[in-house]
Amino acid sequence: MTDIFNQVFSGLSIASILLLISLGLAIIYGTVGVINLAHGEFVMLGAYAVWFLEDHFGLGLFPCIVLAFFAVGTLGWVVERLIIRRLYGRVLDTILATWGLGVILQQAIRLSAGAELRYVQMPPGLSAAVHFAGVDVSAYRLFVLALTAILLAVTYVLIFRTRFGMRLRGVVQNPEIARCFGVNTSQIYALTFAYGAGLAGIAGALVSPLKSVSPDMGTGYVVDAFMVVVVGGVQSLLGTVASAGIIGELSGGLAYLSNDTIAKAIVFLGVVVLIRFRPQGLFALRVRRG
Amino acid sequence: MAKFSRRGVVKGAAGLAGAAAFGFPQIWIKNSGLARAAGGEIKVGVLYSLTGTTAIIETSLNQATLMAIEEINAAGGVNGRKLVPVVEDPASDPATFAEKARKLVIGEKCVSVFGSYTSASRKAVLPIFERYHNLYWYPTLYEGRECSMNVIYTGAVPNQQQRDFVPWLVKNFGKRFYLIGSNYIYPKEENNVCKILLQKLGGEVVGEEYVPLGHSEFSSVIEKFKNTKPNVIFSTVVGDSVVALHRQYKAAGLDPAKMPMASLTTSEEEVRAMGGEFAFGHFTSAPYFMSYESPENAKFVAAIQSKYGKNAVTNFVSEPAYFQVHLFAQAAAKLAGSDLTPPTIREAAWGQEYKAPEGLVKIDGQNSHTYLWPKIGEAQMNGQFKIIEQSKEWVEPDPYWAYPGQVCTPKGMVEKKA
Known part of the structure; x- marks a missing residue:
């Protein structure tokens, strides 16, 4: 019984990290319609922001998370203004442009911060395990889980309960009509892109104490994030949550039964088969694209 | 090419100084005489990645190698002949490793090359060293199960x-x-x-x-x-x-x-x-930890830190990268200048002992791997x-x-x- 609970928790923890990383991508992909291949590098920048703030200013992890959100969010805004906005409606071009941006960011970090692995402190209060329902679970993983839930709630409220969210949904459904009603679509796109990038920054900040910090860390994350978004269905927040949950539990469970290499292969195979028969993902919304 | 012109400048300066002291008017003749009197130099290749994914660790190997070469030259070189390192950057890429190795072996005619961190890069350069009967010095601990006539292995095997x-x-x-x-x-x-x-x-x-x-x-x-x-x-x-x-x-x-x-x-x-x-x-x-206490290691760590900053660290790969150059120099010193070819260096290297930071090491005369001092x-x-x-x-x-x-x-x- 405790085995099963342990396994469910570990799957849940994998899922929470997946969700954390793909949430920003889902928002950008779903609303702005841009396939942002630099998303992994935004995650990486979030991790480096924590390292930099910790190393140079002695800040703890919690203020760093907030600062990483604003720092990477601002960068996202600038990127949207300078590059992305010129490429709307040209999906292939945005793939190339964001991929190139990712390469530039990665090398910029390698040149400025160095290529070596960087040390980020895990908050001492969270670095041990806590006894919870009969098993030992990592306090830090619980913390990540909780914070992911909070971010999800915030995002939900932002999209479905605020004026900004209403305009955003309007723009997604039909940009021309939204513009006729006086919605500044260009501003909405920029802010949404910035918010998605900021979420990636938080994701990077949160995984940095649990994993490792290196210039090429983003490469793996962007693959995971795309997998989650594609399976969940573009533009569906619920889909992203469900798909992160399914993929997390599945890869955790399969890795437990066999090993991580096999688990990864089976999950990818499953995704390929799914996309073949259901290209719109599990939870596709019916919307008109402008 | 910069290397050659710099050397020329140094010698020119030496020649000028000589001319000034002794009053010889024909300084260029004097200078070429000096070059001959130096008895030539020994070119060795240094092939560690300075860029790319394994650049950090390989840069430390590059530094340890160059430091050892400097030490040998400062102590008078090999039978009076200076070691000249030819440094190439293979950029953490096996194909580039092969290309640069070819350049060092064929173009530069190095008598030995020190290089590689990953097994993949060693495997990539092997055919070149085997084909041209050159000698590769490999410092990393690795999986064993290899026996090349053109490699001296100074890292640990399982x-x-x-x-x-x-x-x-x-x-x-x-x-x-x-x-x-x-x-x-x-x-x-x-x-x-x-x-x-x-x-x-x-x-x-x-x-x-x-x-x-x-x-x-x-x-x-x-x-x-x-x-x-x-x-x-x-x-x-x-x-x-x-x-x-x-x-x-x-x-x-x-x-x-x-x-x-x-x-x-x-x-x-x-x-x-x-x-x-x-x-x-x-x-x-x-076989090696930075904290190991021996006079040789104290000297090694101090030298690395005074040269590359007080935060520089040594590790179980940079130590062999350092001592293998000394083993090479000892082997080369056994040979007459005209015999200095990779196959003779290999034979001379067998049985060579050196007091390394980890302890006294020796190259085995059968398998060209090295006797080491494992520690926990x-x-x-x-x-x-x-x-x-x-x-x-x-x-x-x-x-x-x-x-x-x-x-x-x-x-x-x-x-x-x-």
Whole structure:
């Protein structure tokens, strides 16, 4: 019984990290319609922001998370203004442009911060395990889980309960009509892109104490994030949550039964088969694209 | 090319100084005389990546190599001839390694090349060294099972890292091992050796698992640790995965005092990246640790730090990168200038001994690998290792230890008849 609970928790923890990383991508992909291949590098920048703030200013992890959100969010805004906005409606071009941006960011970090692995402190209060329902679970993983839930709630409220969210949904459904009603679509796109990038920054900040910090860390994350978004269905927040949950539990469970290499292969195979028969993902919304 | 012009400038200056002192008007004739009197130089290649994914560790190898060359030159060179390093950057890419090796061997006519960190890059340059009968000096610990007539191996092979380590772990912690490694050749060969040793000691492998290179999500693996309850987690995970594994191990509430990780790959570099608090209490077996106390090591560490900054660290790869240059110089010194060719250097290198930072090392005359001094270190909070045990004698290298019937000889690997 405790085995099963342990396994469910570990799957849940994998899922929470997946969700954390793909949430920003889902928002950008779903609303702005841009396939942002630099998303992994935004995650990486979030991790480096924590390292930099910790190393140079002695800040703890919690203020760093907030600062990483604003720092990477601002960068996202600038990127949207300078590059992305010129490429709307040209999906292939945005793939190339964001991929190139990712390469530039990665090398910029390698040149400025160095290529070596960087040390980020895990908050001492969270670095041990806590006894919870009969098993030992990592306090830090619980913390990540909780914070992911909070971010999800915030995002939900932002999209479905605020004026900004209403305009955003309007723009997604039909940009021309939204513009006729006086919605500044260009501003909405920029802010949404910035918010998605900021979420990636938080994701990077949160995984940095649990994993490792290196210039090429983003490469793996962007693959995971795309997998989650594609399976969940573009533009569906619920889909992203469900798909992160399914993929997390599945890869955790399969890795437990066999090993991580096999688990990864089976999950990818499953995704390929799914996309073949259901290209719109599990939870596709019916919307008109402008 | 800059190198040659700089040398020309230096000599020109020397010639000018000579002319001024003795009043010779024909300074250019004097200068060319000096060049001949110098008796030529010995060109050696230095082939470590200064850019790309393994640049950090390979830069430390490059630095240790150049420092050794400077030391040799400062002490008068090899029979009065200076070593001239030709440095190339193979950019962490095996294909570029091959291209640069070709340049060093054919274009620059180096008599030996010091290089490589990964096995993949060594395998990539091997055909060139074999075809042109040149000599490659390889400093990294590796999986063994190779026997090239054109390589001198100065890093540890599995039998050297594990012969004392596995019995020590069994004695102190128990017989149940969980083997975890990255998914490539090195961890699998190391684990072959570990399994044979365990079998002899009546030990048991409760799990064997390989994670993809660069893997950073260890929750399922840790779940298996909790369920199988091994006495020892035998780790050959490499790179940033080492950092993630150690951090998640501690975060999951596992205790190194009961279930330590015993690693062949965790050095001071990885410990620094993960933080001492996550490494504390885990063990590594290697012939060299930065904290090892010997006059030679004190000198080595001081020299590296005065040259490359007080935060520079030495590790179990940079140490062989350093001492192998001295072994090369000793071998070359045995030969007359006209005999200085890669095959004769190889023969002269056999049996050479050198007092390295880790202890007295020797190149084996049969398999061209090196006798080393394995040590067991326990990681400390400050990022250094405390040396718990060290071998009483140097340990003979046996690259085919796990494959009875195969033996490495000066003519390559041969099958022994049963």
